[in-house]
């Protein structure tokens with residue numbers, strides 16, 4: 001099989017590495033000066049490290065690199081079975097590239113986008129044969145993160161869905177099918193992890209270190225929200241929030257925060273800029289207030305908001321319950337699936353917390369999903 005990847009940046013290089021490791025012939029294309037050399041050097045380093053760690057042999061490393069054709073000629077994607085686009089997140093630029101791709105590949109070739117936030121239907125509209133266009137959304141770093149969201153557009157054929165999923169499954173990834181709606185599963189359901197944590201800080205309930213401690217040590221999440229935002233980058237994370245908010249016709253549930261906006265404006269992006277919510281030039285991290293009662297309150301508020309998002313995604317048929325839970329455990333390393341977690345806590349307790357918050361604040365942000373109310377009324381569990 002021949003796999004082509006368009007855009008040799010963070011995601012494109014990672015996807016090319018996966019495909020070449022699985023034994024496919026890969027064509028990695030980029031149009032920008034130096035991008036291809038950068039990708040080649042980066043992949044070389046990554047593979048050398050894998051050899052040092054004895055995960056692969058020297059010969060395997062050479063074979064993997066040997067299977068990748070690094071190119072600045074788009075014509076090299078000819079005869080591909082699948083093309084995965086991972087260029088800049090800009091609809092007009094993506095559409096332009098999609099129509100060029102379509103003119104080069106044969107009729108059977110699947111054309112996929114790795115977009116995080118654009119609608120697959122709008123990208124597909126640039127093609128004549130829209131049935132073969134689909135979203136295939138990897139997570140960063142692509143070779144390490146098991147989850148891949150498969151996003152059929154309204155135009156996508158059943159055959160394309162089946163074949164695209166089979167290819168990604170054969171790469172030993174965990175695939176979930178999601179509707180073509182803003183943020184798909186993960187970037188939609190995860191919004192309160194950041195938003196509600198920031199809100200708790202803005203209200204002066206606790207500082208960054210304490211909120212991170214509560215979510216990490218009491219909740220069992222691998223990272224606290226502020227550590228994670230600093231890791232992702234406040235520029236990127238804020239933009240995703242703003243995009244999702246606008247795409248949902250300004251639903252208050254997804255409202256971005258001034259706190260993070262100021263971080264972005266100040267250039268406090270996080271780890272990559274040396275400063276974000278934390279100052280990375282300091283030797284010691286600020287100390288958390290390890291008050292368990294306070295910690296439980298913080299966790300409970302963030303968790304009930306996350307569960308509400310997961311329930312609402314199920315209510316609106318964004319994906320099935322198994323896929324919603326898999327997406328959060330395999331895509332962002334949550335310690336448990338949110339719907340399974342709701343069963344464990346009791347859906348009536350989650351509903352009560354949301355109703356209390358909505359009553360106290362009078363904000364639509366806290367409105368419980370109709371499905372949550374229905375489940376409590378009917379005394380049901382998710383599993």
Ligand SMILES: NC(=O)c1ccc[n+]([C@@H]2O[C@H](COP(=O)([O-])OP(=O)(O)OC[C@H]3O[C@@H](n4cnc5c(N)ncnc54)[C@H](O)[C@@H]3O)[C@@H](O)[C@H]2O)c1
Nearest residue numbers: 007008009010011030031032035086087088089115116140
């Ligand atoms: N970074 C992430 O965490 C992440 C996760 C999932 C999905 N995505 C999505 O993947 C895509 C790429 O993101 P990234 O982080 O790898 O970006 P990046 O900036 O690291 O890489 C983009 C690459 O595309 C190239 N490029 C830009 N315009 C091009 C064009 N017209 N033709 C050919 N090459 C072009 C650039 O030279 C660059 O090498 C975006 O759609 C993004 O939303 C990113």
